[in-house]
Amino acid sequence: MPRTLRLLKWFNFILDVLALNASLWISYGVFSAKKNIQLFQVLPYLLIINFGWLFVQSFFKIYDNYQHRNSVSIFSRTIKSFLLFSLCLFLVFMLSIQNSFFRVIHSTHLYFYLGAWGMFAYLLLLNRIVLLSIRKTIRQSIHYSKKNIVIVGQNSSSRTLSNLFGANVVSDYNIMGIFHDQQEKLDESALYRGSTTDCIPFIRNNRVDEIFCTLPGVSKENVNILMHEADRNLTRFRLVPDYQEYFPGTISIEMIDNIPVMTGRKEPLEDIRNAAFKRCFDILFSLFVIVFVLSWLIPLLGLLIKIDSPGPVFFRQRRSGRSNQPFYCLKFRSMTVNAQADAQQATKGDARITRLGAFLRKTSLDELPQFFNVLVGNMSVVGPRPHMLRHTEEYAMLIDKFMVRHFLKPGITGWAQVTGLRGETRTTGDMARRVEADVYYLEHWSILLDMKIIFLTVWNIFKGDEKAI
Structure with missing residues (x-):
């Protein structure tokens, strides 16, 4: 099932390209073919439009991490991509009316572009609704295999993670246990499995896909031991810094060479x-x-x-x-x-x-x-x-x-x-x-x-x- 979710982004991409070309061909058949306009006259513009969509979708990365991204983010990126694509379509339209070879379309070229634009908008929206519905169905399937994870450490970040993964019924993660060295246990006592060192035999005896180790709260020595043990057991190791003490709201992270740098304010227009x-x-x-x-x-x-x-x-x-x-x-x-x-x-x-x-x-x-x-x-x-x-x-x-x-x-x-x-x-x-x-x-x-x-x-x-x- 996880493989099926990963393949959804490719289905999404293929369906979008098919939707774009179906819109172009239908619009050509309705507005251009009846005017005795030959296909070879419009083919260069059809190719430019296709490359325009490929550029736009790669620019906004609308298919990346598709299986984990929430629906609001997917629709937001799709709308931004479509608006930028509309600009590309407008530029192609302006190019076409300036080209004397293409002026034979004359009164129909505007309808051709408007028809293709409107039909593609409709099909693009339909694709998103259908594929998001499929993704939800797969996630809710009893055969859907979630990633098994453990959380190591106790601080605000570990509590946020456990609440996030535990409350979301369609989450891709299943919390198998929480480990920490503090005396007091988390509220979710049923998930508490022991100290940090108890995590090592646990991942040896159970199928654990990922370890989320929250810092501070785990010593450097134990972090190194857990990383080594994760590699031996084919388990991915994630370090989660506890930034909420300094930045209580959302943060932005960028890489300067190999150094992660946090900023206490997310600024979308810095992208x-x-x-x-x-x-x-x-x-x-x-x-x-x-x-x-x-x-x-x-x-x-x-x-x-x-x-x-x-x-x-x-x-x-x-x-x-x-x-x-x-x-x-x-x-x-x-x-x-x-x-x-x-x-x-x-x-x-x-x-x-x-x-x-x-x-x-x-x-x-x-x-x-x-x-x-x-x-x-x-x-x-x-x-x-x-x-x-x-x-x-x-x-x-x-x-x-x-x-x-x-x-x-x-x-x-x-x-x-x-x-x-x-x-x-x-x-x-x-x-x-x-x-x-x-x-x-x-x-x-x-x-x-x-x-x-x-x-x-x-x-x-x-x-x-x-x-x-």
Whole structure:
């Protein structure tokens, strides 16, 4: 049975490739073959699309460790892979319409790509649901053989492991015993088998697949003995450091040469693949807004701003960016020209706000020029809102973890803004709650969270946000 689970990832890969090519061939038959377009004309593009999917799936490693990864992680990686693949498909589409040899498709090439894209999305989702159901059935089968493990040592890590493996009915692990040298026993007394040295005859007389040895709590001498004994009995040996004393939350581990280095905060965007994906999304999204919205909105609002009050159309202000590096943040000017613009935060009923400016701020239209900041790389579509330099200096002295938010690029909108924390910060507590939301976003980033924030931002614009100033 474990071998069957390991083979599932290959079944998954093969089914995905079949789903992609079935989508392409069906779309070709529906939209292209009837227009007398020869197969050899589209074949190069079909091959490019296939190689695109192979690149994307290897980039996100969506099939790696498939038998152990939870369903949320599998769906998350699949969605990110599909979105990046959609970008590849768009680039192939742009290439095809620029190629005079391919222009014979003319009115049908768009339908060909859209049809293949939609059908592949459906089949990809169906594959995941079916294969996850198969995996669950295999795990729950009475014939499914779990890995037999023992846990050595007693500390917070050993307790976490025993609770994790013991509570999860579909876990791949079966705890055969717990060994430690402390007098008091674990709550799971039925699992206690004796001291650390008692583990050696136990693994000799029983089929034990893996030893989880938690540190500290086991002497170096006993660790070496257990490692030697594990090798002799064809048992895999795992060392589990007790990091929870220093890092109570989630941690991130990276290897520097052969040295494991722990960080007390998980930052998904430190992964170059995630960062590259977010940057590609920022470029495409900002280009879309600039070309289809700002291209006609800037002249219109520029004229109205000039009529409403004297001064420039845009307001440029130095704000704190990633790594606390200052940059010029762009906005439509919503205030009369004043000397306090770079020092005094806008408040409700602020006399400096113009009549048109009040509308722009209420609808968040004043923030739209920041898509130029996104395009050049100063900002992201989603991230912590940038603050004035003076406010950064002040709040850094007052609020714990305030500077942590500067590990990210600032955003046009963010998790704080869609969870009721936008607008004027009247107290230090208001800013502390906003910082807490920003740190949450830093530690839990995903493309799905970005999509959710963008959706809620647009929803709030149409619904109206009473905290908008």
